Amino acid sequence: MTLNLDTLEQWVSPSIRSLASKTVGPHKDDQAIRLDKGELPYPPSPKVVEAITQVATTCNRYPAVLGGVLRERLATYTGASPEQLIISNGSDDLIELIIKVFVQPGQQVLLPVPSFFVYWHATQVMGGVPVFVQRTPDFGLDVDALVAKVAPDTKVLYIANPNNPTANLVARETLVEVLNRVNCMVVVDECYFELCQTTIADLVDTYPHLIVLRSLSKSFGLAGLRIGYGIANTQVVDYLYRAAQLFPVNKVAISAGIAALKDQAYVEANIQKILAEKPRLQQALTDLGLKVHPSETNFLLVDTQPLNLQSKVLVKALQEQNIWVADFGSKPGLGDHYFRTAVGTPAENQALLKGLEVAISQSTSV
Ligand SMILES: Cc1ncc(COP(=O)(O)O)c(C=O)c1O
The missing domain is CATH 3.40.640.10 (Type I PLP-dependent aspartate aminotransferase-like (Major domain))
Structure with missing residues (x-):
């Protein structure tokens, strides 16, 4: 039997048919600053x-x-x-x-x-x-x-x-x-x-x-x-x-x-590094004019509204510098002005802050 692809599609459960396709997403090389998935930035023990x-x-x-x-x-x-x-x-x-x-x-x-x-x-x-x-x-x-x-x-x-x-x-x-x-x-x-x-x-x-x-x-x-x-x-x-x-x-x-x-000591040491770095990153993001929500985790929810910029604009400008955070603009329950960044290593956080400075100046000058 030769199957018509339209028929095949009808065979797929309606609940699956209506879902979005998965994509590999943009390529991230070794130089990328990856803060979009909320991962621990340190290797396993x-x-x-x-x-x-x-x-x-x-x-x-x-x-x-x-x-x-x-x-x-x-x-x-x-x-x-x-x-x-x-x-x-x-x-x-x-x-x-x-x-x-x-x-x-x-x-x-x-x-x-x-x-x-x-x-x-x-x-x-x-x-x-x-x-x-x-x-x-x-x-x-x-x-x-x-x-x-x-x-x-x-x-x-x-x-x-x-x-x-x-x-x-x-x-x-x-x-x-x-x-x-x-x-x-x-x-x-x-x-x-x-x-x-x-x-x-x-x-x-x-x-x-x-x-x-x-x-x-x-x-x-x-x-x-x-x-x-x-x-x-x-x-x-x-x-x-x-x-x-x-x-x-x-x-x-x-x-x-x-x-x-x-190896609980290793886990505890990494947590302490994240907890030490988090308030520094929160303060530096606030100094850039962004609103940072209080965090009990290893990531921060950042509100771009005070700069009058949609989060997707900043997130794209960061991507162009090979810095990756997660855009939450227009996700269920949120408006157009949120991105999430993991707390990375001090060097990664510094790169994010520099990248944001560039992104903000580019976005406000257009
Ligand atoms: C609230 C929450 N639950 C579950 C997960 C998924 O965790 P896992 O890697 O164990 O599948 C995440 C990952 O970001 C999360 O934020």
Whole structure:
């Protein structure tokens, strides 16, 4: 049979057909200043690199099911039991898995915005319906508005805490109020936990509808290996694992994760470097006339409105200098005037500031 491509397109699920194509994005060379993905600018611990080298020779074998020893080490690290933990191919993987388990096509996922785009992308992939609820002007949660939006077919609520891209934390009492008032799964994404040391993971037994997400991408500097994990009631973890792939986390990542958890001193030293650099960068950006939102993470949300410039203009002018930040102009819940930059090394931050000086003078002189 010769298949007409129009017919093929009709075979694709409508929820996938309506999504945007992925592109490789612009080329970034070795000289690029890369602050657009919120990554740690420092390499993994030398002990992690050694563990990766050692495990490489055994990659003819499949990895351990349920994460093997990494699950036990994460239990020690988090204070949860191994049965309360699920390990995934980055926390992105878990965001999608939760929707697979709890949301049927046409059902709703509640999303306070601005927030992390993967929540609504994963919802759409699974045929769910994202429902956006605007955060307050200071990016807090409007609990009454959230509760008012919970319908019988609302199945999951995603709250990043601290939030991406706004970098702020919502107080524990507010999250507890949400847990007490909504009748659906509540996912609290603590991807930046090590930077703010604020968690509600201790509440997973009190609230079986709570799932806490964590990641080894940011503070542990393992974004390229894709290791995320969730903490939840054992029954929730059991259901999530039933739907997961048999080997979602590869063998190299498991060994690297174990070594990274062992080298806490390295993680702590990197966090201290970021925390020392962050206020300097905040002040210097403010001195350039930009508004910088308070940050509990390793990135900053920058408002370009005080300069009367749309963020896309500045972001493009930076790209022309091979400096990359993320444009958040016109993303759900935000206006035209926001970009996000990671806190990089002192040299990277200096390059960003110099680049912005050029970008601002070019943009205001046209
Ligand atoms: C709030 C939040 N959750 C999850 C992720 C994804 O983390 P991972 O690399 O573990 O998939 C990010 C990455 O930027 C994030 O900001």
